[in-house]
Amino acid sequence: MNNHPIGIFDSGVGGTSIWKEINALLPHEHTVYLADSKNAPYGEKSKDEIIELCIKNTEFLLQEGCKLIVVACNTATTNAIDYLRAHYKVPFIGIEPAIKPAALQSESKKVGVLATKGTLSSLLFHSTSENHANGIRIIEQVGTGLVPLIERGKVDSPETKALLEKYLNPMVASGIDYLVLGCTHYPYLLPVLRELLPNHVKIIDSGEAVARQTKAVLVKNDLLTSSNDNGTYRFITNAKAEILEYFLQDFRGTTELTYQDF
Numbered sequence: 001m002n003n004h005p006i007g008i009f010d011s012g013v014g015g016t017s018i019w020k021e022i023n024a025l026l027p028h029e030h031t032v033y034l035a036d037s038k039n040a041p042y043g044e045k046s047k048d049e050i051i052e053l054c055i056k057n058t059e060f061l062l063q064e065g066c067k068l069i070v071v072a073c074n075t076a077t078t079n080a081i082d083y084l085r086a087h088y089k090v091p092f093i094g095i096e097p098a099i100k101p102a103a104l105q106s107e108s109k110k111v112g113v114l115a116t117k118g119t120l121s122s123l124l125f126h127s128t129s130e131n132h133a134n135g136i137r138i139i140e141q142v143g144t145g146l147v148p149l150i151e152r153g154k155v156d157s158p159e160t161k162a163l164l165e166k167y168l169n170p171m172v173a174s175g176i177d178y179l180v181l182g183c184t185h186y187p188y189l190l191p192v193l194r195e196l197l198p199n200h201v202k203i204i205d206s207g208e209a210v211a212r213q214t215k216a217v218l219v220k221n222d223l224l225t226s227s228n229d230n231g232t233y234r235f236i237t238n239a240k241a242e243i244l245e246y247f248l249q250d251f252r253g254t255t256e257l258t259y260q261d262f
Contacts, residue, residue: 003225005030005234006214007066009057012040012151012239013247014185015072018095021207022070022214023233030231032064034262037239041147042075043116043183050118054080058088060262067223070214071095074115074182078122091217096124097182098204100132105202106178110137112171115182117142139174141167143183150185153243161192168196181205188247236260
């Protein structure tokens, strides 16, 4: 199994932010990325719908021979990771908003979390907040409308900026000094976020931590590749391939991108 690929899935292009971190840390690993853009956003769906979509994505990646699966979606992780781990033998890496490091480092004791409705309403999110944010005021904001805009490549559009201003201004007014990004799509908004936020507000996402955890689980299960060559990087989408290609433009020529109606 060592030279089998790592599987990664998300409700679209957002999880490519996670893939980039994994690829930077583990460039010799083969990867298969599944973009379920046709069903984005997951954050507005019920828990049962999210689990069904995660089962479909998992089955697809297992058919591709994946040795480990990264659920590169906060909503999918918080709603379906326990089910997936209980029903499949392959190791799963999940993603949660990075509340713990923000809470530990916050001086104002006020931390903003920008995430989807599906993540913020999940039991896992609330248990994480309770366990790691004692004495910290967590200011939650549902990022309604952001994922569809990112899925259309409108990262720097006036509409996106207007939504972000609407969501961020109350957080800033309340005195946050950390903003936690609770959706893998949102790191693509970093340039706009930095433009809109005061300099003292620090932004945290989960990408690097997920990559480190992926490596740790591969080592623990003796699944690291034995190859010293760069891996093969396959991306499969069930929507317009042009959008996925846009977010992977820095890797043009090294990735294989295909459309498939799964």
